[in-house]
Amino acid sequence: MGAAVEAQREQIGLKDLDEAGVERLIESITQQVMLRLDGGANGNHGRSPGSDPDRVHPMIAAGADRVASTLGIAPPEGRLAGLIDHTLLKPEASHDEIAQLCSEARKYGFASVCVNPSNVRLCAQLLKGSDVAICTVVGFPLGATPTDVKVFEAQQAIREGATEIDMVINVGAVKSREYELVRQDIASVATACHAANSILKVILEAALLTDEEKVIACQLAKVAGADFVKTSTGFGPGGATAEDVALMRRVVGPDIGVKAAGGIRTTEDARRMIAAGASRIGASASVKIVGGAEAKERSYGR
Amino acid sequence: MGAAVEAQREQIGLKDLDEAGVERLIESITQQVMLRLDGGANGNHGRSPGSDPDRVHPMIAAGADRVASTLGIAPPEGRLAGLIDHTLLKPEASHDEIAQLCSEARKYGFASVCVNPSNVRLCAQLLKGSDVAICTVVGFPLGATPTDVKVFEAQQAIREGATEIDMVINVGAVKSREYELVRQDIASVATACHAANSILKVILEAALLTDEEKVIACQLAKVAGADFVKTSTGFGPGGATAEDVALMRRVVGPDIGVKAAGGIRTTEDARRMIAAGASRIGASASVKIVGGAEAKERSYGR
Numbered sequence: 001m002g003a004a005v006e007a008q009r010e011q012i013g014l015k016d017l018d019e020a021g022v023e024r025l026i027e028s029i030t031q032q033v034m035l036r037l038d039g040g041a042n043g044n045h046g047r048s049p050g051s052d053p054d055r056v057h058p059m060i061a062a063g064a065d066r067v068a069s070t071l072g073i074a075p076p077e078g079r080l081a082g083l084i085d086h087t088l089l090k091p092e093a094s095h096d097e098i099a100q101l102c103s104e105a106r107k108y109g110f111a112s113v114c115v116n117p118s119n120v121r122l123c124a125q126l127l128k129g130s131d132v133a134i135c136t137v138v139g140f141p142l143g144a145t146p147t148d149v150k151v152f153e154a155q156q157a158i159r160e161g162a163t164e165i166d167m168v169i170n171v172g173a174v175k176s177r178e179y180e181l182v183r184q185d186i187a188s189v190a191t192a193c194h195a196a197n198s199i200l201k202v203i204l205e206a207a208l209l210t211d212e213e214k215v216i217a218c219q220l221a222k223v224a225g226a227d228f229v230k231t232s233t234g235f236g237p238g239g240a241t242a243e244d245v246a247l248m249r250r251v252v253g254p255d256i257g258v259k260a261a262g263g264i265r266t267t268e269d270a271r272r273m274i275a276a277g278a279s280r281i282g283a284s285a286s287v288k289i290v291g292g293a294e295a296k297e298r299s300y301g302r
Numbered sequence: 303m304g305a306a307v308e309a310q311r312e313q314i315g316l317k318d319l320d321e322a323g324v325e326r327l328i329e330s331i332t333q334q335v336m337l338r339l340d341g342g343a344n345g346n347h348g349r350s351p352g353s354d355p356d357r358v359h360p361m362i363a364a365g366a367d368r369v370a371s372t373l374g375i376a377p378p379e380g381r382l383a384g385l386i387d388h389t390l391l392k393p394e395a396s397h398d399e400i401a402q403l404c405s406e407a408r409k410y411g412f413a414s415v416c417v418n419p420s421n422v423r424l425c426a427q428l429l430k431g432s433d434v435a436i437c438t439v440v441g442f443p444l445g446a447t448p449t450d451v452k453v454f455e456a457q458q459a460i461r462e463g464a465t466e467i468d469m470v471i472n473v474g475a476v477k478s479r480e481y482e483l484v485r486q487d488i489a490s491v492a493t494a495c496h497a498a499n500s501i502l503k504v505i506l507e508a509a510l511l512t513d514e515e516k517v518i519a520c521q522l523a524k525v526a527g528a529d530f531v532k533t534s535t536g537f538g539p540g541g542a543t544a545e546d547v548a549l550m551r552r553v554v555g556p557d558i559g560v561k562a563a564g565g566i567r568t569t570e571d572a573r574r575m576i577a578a579g580a581s582r583i584g585a586s587a588s589v590k591i592v593g594g595a596e597a598k599e600r601s602y603g604r
Contacts, residue, residue, distance in 0.1 A: 091443075091474060092474055093446075145420055146420050175396040
């Protein structure tokens, strides 16, 4: 009982405030975070040259769908596939299962396959000549590896064929309020990605964070040059929620992406996330998700 | 119902055979594995010079307790602490929690603290001058990073103060029967560890494997020069079982260690694992485990 009340108290945050209250709170948290970073709010923490939105934006928003959905506009029916990272991250995935993932991604036109780093090389072979990007994960799923290791892991994955890196933040450092460490961790991987024409998505593992920490983590990802913030690993205690997506979109603004991942199993789940502000969806049930959309289109349109 | 029957059928393995049958099956699996490795059974797959048991054994078996328990003999009451890796691997662990872990490890005389790589440096500072080793995890918990990344991660952790590396095998490669890849993955990290006077424990994530795959993984770890095999990450679908520990001990023999980890919460759990052949225990409830032992000793002995 005590623990439940405690948990509920932890949950009391942005949701209990009105619009203006949320804005004020986000602004106040942002100011506090900036002051805690070395160099203060006007220090050297703008987006690095490599992450100039003008340079990155065409890359992350290839195609009108992604631009539209970055602004919270749902894409037309049937275009959903182009927003989905078709995901298979279970450690026991065999080569046959990875091959099936790649074949489905080609067939349905998913944005990418999202696989563990040890499968990047195989996917690069299998997806040669296709438009499907290779997305992989770094410091995954715990985020608790040192920055040098995350950078090395990202660079190696990019060498092997990945162009999208989903890294997990150092959650323990967020909890310890070591914001400069968190920012540097992200910025180092962002620099490595951008130097190799790849994009960086920063996974918050929102289910482990308070609302205040979610806001802080989004701000840190933004100043560190992330191209996307992402809700969840799919291995944590909770997945994507529309509330978290809306909050994250609100904090990062329209210029960087929001990826919803973790527990998205139906077309309706996916559309709810996009309506809340997601510009990318991570899912392993992607075929079912787009199959649902196509079936719906057929029955409605004919 | 179909799935349950399927699962049950999957479980039918070594447990349903008599003693001689188990021995024959292990021998047959071993032969098959050796033949699949490049170079065959008599190739260059003995333990590397760095993993010479004569050199490593005094290190992994520092103290009579560990020697005894390597042979399946339970240590005397109260000496349990020296067999325990006091573990805190949750990603949200704050610096304060890591500091408490180190302080408890000093107080109770645990073998090591087992932490995520990003906390190794802090533990090295906090445990200076103590006998508590620093154990960390590599390719954790999915095991699905390329070999180069695992080696880099291990080397960096050792530079920062770790002397024990718990790496996760490439589970997907086991499932795909790519045994030479699995062996090389382990051997590369073993070489890096031994070159720096550190030991390597190889995590099978037994809950993801069939009994046959557990035998294969143990054989591969042994020929690759591992100092321990370890049951589980604690993040998978199941933890340590006495059956798995007994099977693993049987396959690796008396000369290398077996670490039971995942879901070990009581003194009885720990003693059951040791009786089954475990020479090291990984637990986050370590204080409770040894507290229980001490309390029992008091009530029995006085």
